[in-house]
Amino acid sequence: MNALAIPMRAVRQLPGLFIVGFVITFAWIAVAILAPVLAPYDPDAIAFDALLTAPSPDHLMGTDQLGRDIFSRVLYGARVDLFMGVVGLIVPLVIGVFLGLLSGYFVGWTDTIIMRALDITIAFPFLVLVLAIVAVLGPGLSSYFVALALVAWVPYARLVRGQVKLIKQTDFIAATTSLGFGSTYTLIRHVLPNCIVPALVFAVTDFVLIILYGSSLGFLGMGAQPPTAEWGVMIADGQTYLSTAWWISFFPGLALLTLGVGAALLGDGTAKLMRVER
Amino acid sequence: MIIQLIVDRLKQLIPALLGVALVTFLLVHLIPGDPVALLAGDRASPETIAAVKTRYGLDQPIVVQLFYYLKNIAMGDLGQSLRFRIPVTELILQHLWPTALLMIMTILITIPCAIILAALAASHQDRPLDHAIRAFSVAGIAIPVFWIGIVLARIFSVQLGWFPVAGFGEGLWDNVYHLVLPSITLAIGIVPVLARNLRASLLEMMEADFVTAARSKGVPESYIFKRHVFMNALIPNLQLFGVIVAFLFGGTIVVEKVFAIPGIGQLLISSILGRDYYVVLGLTFFFAVFTMLVMLIVDLVSMLIDPRLRS
Numbered sequence A: 001m002n003a004l005a006i007p008m009r010a011v012r013q014l015p016g017l018f019i020v021g022f023v024i025t026f027a028w029i030a031v032a033i034l035a036p037v038l039a040p041y042d043p044d045a046i047a048f049d050a051l052l053t054a055p056s057p058d059h060l061m062g063t064d065q066l067g068r069d070i071f072s073r074v075l076y077g078a079r080v081d082l083f084m085g086v087v088g089l090i091v092p093l094v095i096g097v098f099l100g101l102l103s104g105y106f107v108g109w110t111d112t113i114i115m116r117a118l119d120i121t122i123a124f125p126f127l128v129l130v131l132a133i134v135a136v137l138g139p140g141l142s143s144y145f146v147a148l149a150l151v152a153w154v155p156y157a158r159l160v161r162g163q164v165k166l167i168k169q170t171d172f173i174a175a176t177t178s179l180g181f182g183s184t185y186t187l188i189r190h191v192l193p194n195c196i197v198p199a200l201v202f203a204v205t206d207f208v209l210i211i212l213y214g215s216s217l218g219f220l221g222m223g224a225q226p227p228t229a230e231w232g233v234m235i236a237d238g239q240t241y242l243s244t245a246w247w248i249s250f251f252p253g254l255a256l257l258t259l260g261v262g263a264a265l266l267g268d269g270t271a272k273l274m275r276v277e278r
Numbered sequence B: 001m002i003i004q005l006i007v008d009r010l011k012q013l014i015p016a017l018l019g020v021a022l023v024t025f026l027l028v029h030l031i032p033g034d035p036v037a038l039l040a041g042d043r044a045s046p047e048t049i050a051a052v053k054t055r056y057g058l059d060q061p062i063v064v065q066l067f068y069y070l071k072n073i074a075m076g077d078l079g080q081s082l083r084f085r086i087p088v089t090e091l092i093l094q095h096l097w098p099t100a101l102l103m104i105m106t107i108l109i110t111i112p113c114a115i116i117l118a119a120l121a122a123s124h125q126d127r128p129l130d131h132a133i134r135a136f137s138v139a140g141i142a143i144p145v146f147w148i149g150i151v152l153a154r155i156f157s158v159q160l161g162w163f164p165v166a167g168f169g170e171g172l173w174d175n176v177y178h179l180v181l182p183s184i185t186l187a188i189g190i191v192p193v194l195a196r197n198l199r200a201s202l203l204e205m206m207e208a209d210f211v212t213a214a215r216s217k218g219v220p221e222s223y224i225f226k227r228h229v230f231m232n233a234l235i236p237n238l239q240l241f242g243v244i245v246a247f248l249f250g251g252t253i254v255v256e257k258v259f260a261i262p263g264i265g266q267l268l269i270s271s272i273l274g275r276d277y278y279v280v281l282g283l284t285f286f287f288a289v290f291t292m293l294v295m296l297i298v299d300l301v302s303m304l305i306d307p308r309l310r311s
Helices: A008-012 A016-038 A070-105 A109-123 A126-137 A141-151 A154-167 A171-178 A183-220 A231-239 A247-277 B002-030 B035-040 B046-056 B062-074 B088-123 B128-142 B145-159 B172-206 B209-216 B221-258 B264-273 B277-305
Strands: none
Touching: A016 A070, A016 A247, A070 A109, A070 A141, A070 A154, A070 A183, A070 A231, A070 A247, A109 A154, A109 B002, A109 B277, A126 A141, A126 A183, A126 B002, A126 B221, A126 B264, A126 B277, A141 A183, A154 A183, A171 A183, A183 A231, A183 A247, A183 B128, A183 B145, A183 B221, A231 A247, A231 B145, A247 B128, A247 B145, B002 B062, B002 B277, B035 B046, B088 B128, B088 B172, B088 B221, B088 B264, B088 B277, B128 B172, B145 B172, B145 B221, B172 B221, B209 B221, B221 B264, B221 B277, B264 B277
């Protein structure tokens, strides 16, 4: 029984929005990889003879207060923001799935402790707790990743725990146990593959949120630090020049919006696909 | 009966409250540097240091310190601001009003918008209008709120001059006027989520047996929608609304920064940047307690609406 197999029938019925999301997301991944080839300028090159110039054929998206080319910075920004989304997603995903497995499979104090930790974590508004942890550790991307590891595992643990509780009742798990296989083997070989799908589906949506919160942190001065070409940091740069040079904030935000919308459509489509299969 | 329910829910809240206090206590202890030096200031006399140590019990073992911390919190003492030299509680109260008004206005904008969009989508199921609203609500979670705020400020404040660019103003009407754009910005972030869920529950209720029954008795369609479909669809969304209010706190922090609103969100950011740790952690605790209270109220309201939840 392979829960990850996607039937061809479902693939052929893919909704249009899913395909749009898929194309946008992978276009941004391509941009991130090809940034050095595509970017016309060095993203960090300061040019005092081209401060705050409006979009033109020379500078497609204009230049910022230090004369840096916004278009190049937006392209390189895709690297930073996608990196933030991937690293920020994987760590909580692994922690959450692991804790969810333990909590669902072993009743008693293991479950109790994990569920208490979960209750307490969700009592805090997400961004507030992340900011408090970043405040203690000091602003920066690594603090954001630590904060995510401490806070963002909750939905995964919850989803996996619920699935494990269901799977545990099934005959094939009873068979594995009665054949004398140990808990570790049963958990990894049989329980995990059957519990992971909802967590992975949620991860696609979570990816959007982690990038959005990361760029919000960058905007607030708590995430990636200037002069990093991170979209949130760039939007904050432009806020000072809102009345004279709108392009500084506008284009990085547009990049963030399109990547986010693409990934959100992809996430929604994935969720539907998995439901079709079930 | 209702009082009994409230008391029961309050009792369930106590372990969570203790947990939240434990987390902020741990964070206080993870702060780099000597907390006494932070509290008393760089040029404090030995007497002041001793007084601070005794007041916060910093000369005691950590378990005793935790006890002192809990006792202080229970008495509303969240510590002292290092920058302003006034109690954190007082500082929070000074900055509370702009944030409260911003949240109230956002909620007042959000609810009608979400209901209208959801009702339109549900009544035009699988037709173009429904598809458009659904696409908007899926994409909606990806909208960077702080960027939308900047774009709106650029168009409506800088370009058209309809609203102030930033600040909070003087007097209630001026305050409301200053918060129009910020609250619309925040609403854009949450309307899609709420509309999406409300649409799903509306559609679910439209298929329900009691709706078919009402229809077969010849009850007018508009009455069925108002009385049966809508009221029943509201309950699961009330729970979601509680989650969204918690989510709004995150949004207000960012939007207050965009529009320079002197609320507790701005206070949090300036305190983090100014290393005013006790304000940061006091606010964190405050946000968590407030969130728990909102969830509690949502639970109680749901129980009032739906007798089935009372058992």
